Amino acid sequence: ALVYRDGDQLCVDARVQKDTFRSDRKYNCKVSLLKLKRSDWWGEEVPYLVLDAVDPEDLRWYIQHRGTRERHLEYIRFFKRALKLIESDRAAEAGARAQLLQALHEGDIGDPVDRPRLVDRAVIAWRAAN
Known part of the structure; x- marks a missing residue:
């Protein structure tokens, strides 16, 4: 919601x-x-869970980390549902993310290894504003 x-x-x-x-x-x-x-x-x-800035890898870590699972079993199903939603959003955003990354490459903006993170930050900022 x-x-x-x-x-x-x-x-x-x-x-x-x-x-x-x-x-x-x-x-x-x-x-x-x-x-x-x-x-x-x-x-x-x-x-x-505010999904605007959640990285799917962070959720996978919590789902797969034994120590976390032992103390927070009630959250695992919650995290799995959130992961499905985030992965679905990422698939829908794939084209826009690729265009943003291409624009950064063409404009030679930022360090090439940092460009995917810049795209992530731009998407997070857009989500927060919208």
């Missing part, structure tokens, strides 16, 4: 389905992340 500000709250819109004897109603519900109680989510904090 996309997180947005509503006053001083951080909110997401969640799709809700209410099944009753008389009807099946579907609607969107605004959920304030700051109003959730600790007991609402496994007695812990509400897990969230």
